[in-house]
Amino acid sequence: MTKVFARILELFEAEGINTLFGIPDPNFVHMFHLAEERGWNVVAPHHEESAGFMAEAVSRMTGKAAVCVGTLGPGVANLAGAMMCAKVENSPVVFLGGQRARITEQRVRRGRIQFVKQAALFEPSVKYCASIEYADQTDEVIREGLRKALSGTPGPVYIEYPSHVIQEDLDVPPALPPEAYRLVGQTAGPDKVAEAVAFIRAAKQPILLVGHGVHTSRAGESVRALAEAMACPVIQTSGGTSYIAGLEDRTFPYGFSAAAIDAVVRSDLCLAIGTELGEPVHYGRGRHWVANEANRRWILVEQDPQTIGVNRSVDVPLVGDLRAVVPQLVDAIEDTPRTPSPELAGWIKRDAAQLAELAQTAPSGMSPVHPARLIVEATKVFPKDGIMVRDGGATTIFGWTYSQAKPHDVMWNQNFGHLGTGLPYAIGASVAEGGERPLMLITGDSSFQFHIAELETAARLNLPLVCVVGVDYAWGLEVGVYKRTFGQGSLETGVHWSKSTRLDKVAEGFGCHGEYVERDEDIAPAIKRAYASGRPGVVHVAVDPKANSEEMPSYDEFRTWYAEGTQ
Numbered sequence: 336m337t338k339v340f341a342r343i344l345e346l347f348e349a350e351g352i353n354t355l356f357g358i359p360d361p362n363f364v365h366m367f368h369l370a371e372e373r374g375w376n377v378v379a380p381h382h383e384e385s386a387g388f389m390a391e392a393v394s395r396m397t398g399k400a401a402v403c404v405g406t407l408g409p410g411v412a413n414l415a416g417a418m419m420c421a422k423v424e425n426s427p428v429v430f431l432g433g434q435r436a437r438i439t440e441q442r443v444r445r446g447r448i449q450f451v452k453q454a455a456l457f458e459p460s461v462k463y464c465a466s467i468e469y470a471d472q473t474d475e476v477i478r479e480g481l482r483k484a485l486s487g488t489p490g491p492v493y494i495e496y497p498s499h500v501i502q503e504d505l506d507v508p509p510a511l512p513p514e515a516y517r518l519v520g521q522t523a524g525p526d527k528v529a530e531a532v533a534f535i536r537a538a539k540q541p542i543l544l545v546g547h548g549v550h551t552s553r554a555g556e557s558v559r560a561l562a563e564a565m566a567c568p569v570i571q572t573s574g575g576t577s578y579i580a581g582l583e584d585r586t587f588p589y590g591f592s593a594a595a596i597d598a599v600v601r602s603d604l605c606l607a608i609g610t611e612l613g614e615p616v617h618y619g620r621g622r623h624w625v626a627n628e629a630n631r632r633w634i635l636v637e638q639d640p641q642t643i644g645v646n647r648s649v650d651v652p653l654v655g656d657l658r659a660v661v662p663q664l665v666d667a668i669e670d671t672p673r674t675p676s677p678e679l680a681g682w683i684k685r686d687a688a689q690l691a692e693l694a695q696t697a698p699s700g701m702s703p704v705h706p707a708r709l710i711v712e713a714t715k716v717f718p719k720d721g722i723m724v725r726d727g728g729a730t731t732i733f734g735w736t737y738s739q740a741k742p743h744d745v746m747w748n749q750n751f752g753h754l755g756t757g758l759p760y761a762i763g764a765s766v767a768e769g770g771e772r773p774l775m776l777i778t779g780d781s782s783f784q785f786h787i788a789e790l791e792t793a794a795r796l797n798l799p800l801v802c803v804v805g806v807d808y809a810w811g812l813e814v815g816v817y818k819r820t821f822g823q824g825s826l827e828t829g830v831h832w833s834k835s836t837r838l839d840k841v842a843e844g845f846g847c848h849g850e851y852v853e854r855d856e857d858i859a860p861a862i863k864r865a866y867a868s869g870r871p872g873v874v875h876v877a878v879d880p881k882a883n884s885e886e887m888p889s890y891d892e893f894r895t896w897y898a899e900g901t902q
Contacts, residue, residue, distance in 0.1 A: 336504040336505065336506055337504065337505045337506075337507055338365070338501075338502060338503070338504060338505070339467070339470050339473050339500050339501055339502070339503050339505060340363075340365045340366040340369065340501055340502075341366075341369055342473050342474070342505050342507060342510075343366065343431075343473060343477055343496075344366065344369060344370055344373065344375075345509075345510045346473075346474065346477045346478065346481075346510050347402060347429075347477075348373075348510065349510040349511065349512055349513065350399060350400060350481055350513055351397070351399050352399060352400060352401065352402055353374070353375045353376060354375060354376040354377075354378070354390075354393050354401065354402070354766060354767065355367065355370050355375055355376070355377050355378070355402055355403070355404070356378050356379075356380065356385075356386035356387075356389045356390050356393075356401075356402070356403040356404070356763070357379065357380075357383065357386045357403050357404030357405060357406075357410075357431075358379050358380070358383060358386070358404075358405075358406060358410060359379065359404070359406075360406035360407065360410065360433055361433075361498065362404075362406065362407060362433030362434070362496055362498055362501060363404050363406070363431075363433060363496075365501060365502070366404075376766050378762070378766055378792065378796070379792075380759065380762070380786075380789055380792050381786075381788040381789060381791065381792065382413060382786060382788065382789075383403075383404075383405045383406070383410050383411075383413035383414050383417075384413050384414065384415075384416045384417045384759075384786070385417075385758075385759040385762075385786045385789050385792075386403040386404070386405070386414070386417070386759075387403050387414050387416070387417020387418060387420070387421065387428065387430065387759075388417050388420070388756045388759035388760055388763065388786075389403065389759045389760070389762050389763030389766065390402060390403035390417075390428045390763060391417065391420065391421050391424065391426045391428050391760070391763065392746055392759070392760040392761075392762070392763025392764040392767065393763045393764070393766060393767040394426050394427055394428055394551065395426065395550070395551045395746065395764070396553075396744065396763075396764050396767035396768060397553070397767055398551065398552050398553035398554075398658075399427075400427040400428065400429055400481055400484050400485055401426075401427070401428050401429070401763075402428070402429045402431065403417075403428065403429075403430060403431070404430075404431040404432070404433070404496075405430065405431070405432050405433065406433050407432070407433040407434050407435060407449055407450070407453075407498075408449040408450055408451055408453075409449070410432075410433065411432040411433065411434075411453050411457075412451070414430050414432070415456075415457065415460070416753065417430075418430055418457060418460050418461060418491055418493065419460050419751070419753075420748055420751045420753045420756065421490065421491035422460050422461065422462075422490050422491055423748075423750045423751040424547075424748050424750050424751055425488055425489050425490055425547070425548070425551075425611075425750075426489065426490065426491065426551070427484035427485050427489040427490060427491065427492075428484070428491045428492075429480055429481070429484060429491070429492055429494065430457075430461070430491060430492065430493045430494070431494055431495075431496050432453055432454075432457075432493060432494070432495045432496065433495075433496055433497075433498070434453060434466070434495050434496065434497040434498065435447070435449075435450055435497065435498060436497055436498045436499035437468065437497055437499055438499065440452065440497070453495060454466060454493065454495055457493045458493075460491070460493075461490070461491045461492050461493045462483045462484060462490040462491065462492055463479060463480050463483035463484070463492040463493070463494075464492070464493045464494075465479065465480065465492075465493075465494055465495070466494070466495035466496075466497060467494065467495065467496055467497065467500050468497070468500075469500065470500050470503035470504070470505055471505065473500075473505060474507065474510075476494060477494065478511075478516050478517070480492040480494050481513075481517065482516065482517040485517065486517065486518065486638075487638060487639035487640075487641070488638065488639040488642065489551075489638075519656075520656055520658065520659045521638070521654075521655040521656045521659060522655050522656075522659045522660060522663055523636075523653040523654055523655040523659075523660045523663060524654075527651055527652065527653055527654075528653065528660075528663050528664065528667060529667075530651050531606075531634045531651045531653060531664065532664065532667045532668055534604055534632050534634060534650065534651060535565060535604065535606070535634075535664075535668060535673070536668070536671075536673070537604075538603050538604035538632070538673075539603055539676065540567075540598075540601045540602050540603050540604070540676055540678070541565055541567045541602065541603070541604040541605075541606065541673075542567055542568055542569075542570050542598050542599065542602040542604070542605055542606070543558070543561065543562050543565065543567055543568070543569045543570065543606050543607075543608065544570050544572065544589075544605050544606065544607040544608070544610060544616070544619075545558060545569050545570065545571055545572065545575050545579070545586075545608055545609060545610070546572040546574055546575040546607070546608065546609040546610025546611070547572065547574035547575040547609060547610065547749070548575070548608070548609025548610065548657060549575060549579075549608055549609035549657065550575055550577040550609075550744065550745075551609075552609065552656075552657055552658050553658075554608075554609070554657055554658050554661060555577075555579040555580065555743070556579075556580075557658070557661040557662050557665060558579055558608060558661055559579045559580065559581050559582050560665045560669065561606075561661055561664055561665050561668075562579075562582055562585070563581075563582075563672070564665060564668045564669045564672040564673065565606070565668070565672075565673055566672060566673040566674060566675035566676075566679065567585075567673070567675075567676075567679070568585050568586070568587060568594070568595075568598045568679060568682055569582050569585055569586040569587070570586075570587055570588075570589050570595050570598060570599060571586055571587065571588045571589060571595075572589055572610050572615060572616050572749075573588070573589065573590070573591075573615045573616075573735070573749050573896075574610070574613075574615065574749035574750060575609060575610065576588065576735075576745045576747075577742060577743055577744050577745040578741040578742060578743055579743070580743055583741045584683050584686075584687070585679065585682070585683055586741070587682065587686050588735065589615075589616055589623075590615075590616075590622075590623065590889070590892045590895075591735050591736055591889050591892065592686050592689065593685060593686070593689055594682040594683070594685045594686040594689070595686075596623050597678075597682065597685075598678075598682055599623045599624060600623060600626045600627055601627065601678065602627065602631055603627070603630050603631055603632065604631065604632045604633075604634070605619065605631060605632070605633050605634070606634045606636070607619065607633065607634070607635045607636065608636045608657055608661065609636070609657055611642070611646070612635075612646040612647055613646065613750070614896045614897065614898050615749065615896045617895065617898075618646040618647050618898075619633070619646065619647045620646075620647045621898070622895055632650045632651075633647070633648070633649040633650050633651070634649065634650065634651045634652075634653065635649040635651070635652050635653065636653045636655070636657045636660050636661065637652060637653070637654060638654070638655060638656055638657065640652075640654045690739065693707075693711070693736065693737050694711050694715075694737075694739055697710075697711045697737055698882070699855050700855065701855070701879055701882075702853045702854050702877075703807075703853060703877035703878050703879045703880075704805075704852070704853065704854065704855055704858070704876055704877060704878050704879065705855075705878070705879055705882050705886075706729065706730065706733045706805055706878045706879070706882055706883045706886075707733055707736075707737045707882075707886070707888065708855050708858075709733070709803070709805050709858060709876050709878055710730075710733050710734050710736075710737040710738055710739075710777070711737050711739055712855055712858035712859050713775070713777055713803045713858055713859075713862060713876075714734075714737075714738045714739040714740040714777075715739050715740075715859060716859045716862050716863060717739075717740035717742065717775055718772075718773040718775065718866065720743070720772055720773075721740075721742060721772060721773045721774060721775055722742065722744045722745075722746065722761070722764050722765070722768070722772055722773070722774045722775075723740060723742035723744065723745045723746070723774075723775055723777070724745075724746040724747065724757050724760050724761040724764065724774060724775070724776040724777070724778075725745065725746065725747035725757065725776075725777055725778070726747065726754065726755065726756060726757025726758070726760075726776065726777075726778035726779070726782040726783065727754065727757070727777075727778045727779030727781070727782040727783075727805070727811075728754070728779060728781075728782070728810070728811060728812030728813075729779060729805075729811035729812045729815070729883050729884065729887055730777060730778055730779040730782075730805045730811070730883075731747065731777075731779075732812075732887045732888065732889070732890065732893060733887060733888060734777055735888075735889065736888040736889050737888065744764070746760040746761065746764055747760070754781070754782040754785060755782055755784075755785025755786050757776045757778045757782060757783065757802075758776060758778075758783065758785075758786050758787070758789045758790070758793070758802065759786055759789055761774045761776045761793070761798075761800050761802075762789060762792055762793055762796070762798060762800075765793075765796070765798040765799070765800060766796070766798075770796065770797070770798055770799065771799075772799070773799040773800075773801075773866060774798070774799060774800040774801070775800075775801055775803060775862075776800065776801070776802040776803065777803045777805075778802065778803070778804055778805070779804070779805050779806075779807075779811060780804055780805065780806040780807065780808065780836075780838065781809070781810050781811075781832075783802065783804050783838065787838075787841065788845075790802075790841070790842055790845035790846075790847050790871065790873070791845045791846065793847065793871040794845055794846035794847050794870060794871055795846075797869075797870070797871075798871055799866070799871075800871045800872070801862055801865040801866055801871070801872040801873075801874060802842075802871070802872065802873045802874065803858075803862065803874045803876060804838050804873060804874065804875055804876060805876055805878040805883070806836075806838060806875055806876060806877050806878060807877075807878050807879070807880040807883045807884075808831060808832055808833065808834045808836070808880070809827075809830050809831045809832065809880055809883075809884070810830040810831075811880065811883040811884050812884070812887075813830045814827055814830050814831075814880070814883075814884035815884040815885060815887065817830065818884060818885065837851065837875060838873055838875040839851045839873055839874070839875040841873070842871075842872070842873035846870070847870055847871045847872060847873055848864070848865050848868035848870045848871070848872035848873070849872070849873050849875070850862075850864060850865055850872065850873070850874040850875065851875045851877075852874060852875065852876045852877070853876075853877045858874070858876060861874045862874055
């Protein structure tokens with residue numbers, strides 16, 4: 336006989352899941368105890384919202400679903416922000432919520448302890464919402480949750496786990512493999528693949544538009560093979576800023592690279608993979624796409640057929656799992672690869688020159704440090720094979736333009752724009768990688784303080800993480816909004832905070848390594864010392880508040896993402 340909590344673990348293990356985040360209470364202590372016995376990574380953060388972000392990071396790094404839990408009542412309430420973020424970011428996270436026994440929930444009573452009817456509150460924020468009301472529903476409910484989380488457009492699910500079923504016994508067979516109960520590795524129809532291949536072979540200036548989904552599905556290797564066979568540039572969406580190994584020199588960020596803009600304008604074929612074609616790429620039909628729209632064909636690889644044609648029309652929809660569809664395209668064209676267009680070498684040279692010029696021209700010699708120079712100096716010493724994590728408003732905008740690194744894994748949430756995710760994302764990503772790869776979190780001070788208590792979690796796990804924090808003692812992006820709205824010298828209500836805070840000292844209090852920096856030339860040495868310390872590190876970099884709020888690069892481009900009235 337198998338207990339319900341043990342069966343839930345078995346069902347997750349069948350999907351390759353072996354990490355659990357959350358703060359255990361009576362609903363979950365049995366599950367946590369057994370998970371650790373079975374060799375799972377069991378991580379208890381200091382806030383359930385952090386648990387949700389950590390699980391989301393694991394999902395992104397593994398290409399699988401991930402799991403976190405919330406205790407009944409307030410614990411589940413704390414999951415709400417992470418749940419909504421996972422929904423907007425298309426992340427397949429299973430949120431398990433504890434709950435009182437149903438006999439308590441259905442009583443008509445007032446003044447119940449640690450209780451609220453939870454499922455109805457979260458149903459709009461998830462793809463599937465259910466409760467294991469009876470022990471023998473365990474398999475079907477968990478499998479349906481995984482099925483919904485991973486099918487079509489991926490996303491979160493919420494499953495309630497009431498206390499009356501925890502210790503019940505089940506007589507069940509071994510857990511089924513995923514392919515026995517859900518669609519796995521869906522390929523596109525051969526007629527559509529043939530049509531797409533014909534367009535690829537006929538194109539003079541094709542581009543690959545690569546989005547967030549390529550990296551979260553861990554499909555970089557097959558996309559690299561496709562890009563090489565097509566002999567074309569790779570245009571990153573702002574949500575998919577990880578670089579595919581082997582394609583670093585021909586990968587250009589949409590909107591923030593002159594080479595990317597030119598490649599988009601000249602393109603006569605766009606093969607879009609792992610992207611929703613959302614506002615930040617102007618739906619694939621506005622701004623940079625307008626000039627040559629009449630001559631451009633579109634191929635879209637998409638798992639969810641209901642999204643085809645929503646944001647723009649496409650010539651060839653390839654419906655299926657990109658991990659299966661992209662190899663279909665590669666197989667069809669790799670024996671007769673295209674010849675690169677003459678412009679490709681020029682775009683590569685142009686983009687490299689732009690990056691080098693940015694590094695040279697970023698303002699230097701200031702104290703406090705100019706935020707552009709902070710990004711340049713920090714990313715110059717980004718570790719080989721490191722994981723980059725971004726957080727914050729102004730700091731992230733400076734990072735898009737001035738980063739000198741080309742990481743193979745980047746963590747941030749473009750769609751939802753949820754601040755405070757950086758430190759939990761970094762911890763989750765490191766747990767997923769077994770703590771082997773170094774991580775660099777580049778963030779603003781306001782965002783960093785959302786979940787600063789998780790420094791203790793990073794220290795407890797001894798993760799190879801350095802947090803580089805640009806500190807202007809303000810909500811820098813919002814200061815800029817005040818200035819643009821009301822003019823210089825106006826009241827800037829609610830966006831400034833204490834200048835006596837020392838984040839390096841806070842880090843030391845949590846058992847981490849701390850560094851304080853006020854000059855450009857000290858940034859790289861401080862980062863190197865932090866990595867060498869053998870502990871998680873925080874580098875507090877004082878940045879110029881005026882520059883941080885007024886001199887954000889490419890801000891006019893960023894504002895075009897918000898398409899009010901222009902859709």
